[in-house]
Amino acid sequence: MPDPAEGAGGYTVMVTRRKKTIAALAAEYTSLAFLMPVSTLTGYIMGYLLDKAFGTHWLYIPFLILGSAAGLVQFIRQITKDTDDNQR
Numbered sequence: 001m002p003d004p005a006e007g008a009g010g011y012t013v014m015v016t017r018r019k020k021t022i023a024a025l026a027a028e029y030t031s032l033a034f035l036m037p038v039s040t041l042t043g044y045i046m047g048y049l050l051d052k053a054f055g056t057h058w059l060y061i062p063f064l065i066l067g068s069a070a071g072l073v074q075f076i077r078q079i080t081k082d083t084d085d086n087q088r
Contacts, residue, residue, distance in 0.1 A: 025082075032078055036071040043067015 020028075047063030050056075 028078065032075055035074055036068070039071030039074070040064065040067045043070070
């Protein structure tokens with residue numbers, strides 16, 4: 001079975017990754033600082049609107065938790081990706 005890194009003609013393709021600049025890392029981490037509050041607020045607003053639509057008073061709580069969990073998952077994904085990039 002041919003090596004997937006080999007291109008047409010049997011040449012091996014080497015891809016080098018450039019290290020991110022300080023400005024690029026600062027921009028990524030700044031976006032992470034906004035990610036948690038925005039996702040939490042989005043979950044709360046969705047729950048609040050559903051509470052108003054259905055006449056309930058408890059839907060905002062699970063949506064608040066889901067929004068917080070979504071922000072945390074995205075934060076962990078970004079940190080894991082950055083850690084993997086630094087180890088290569």
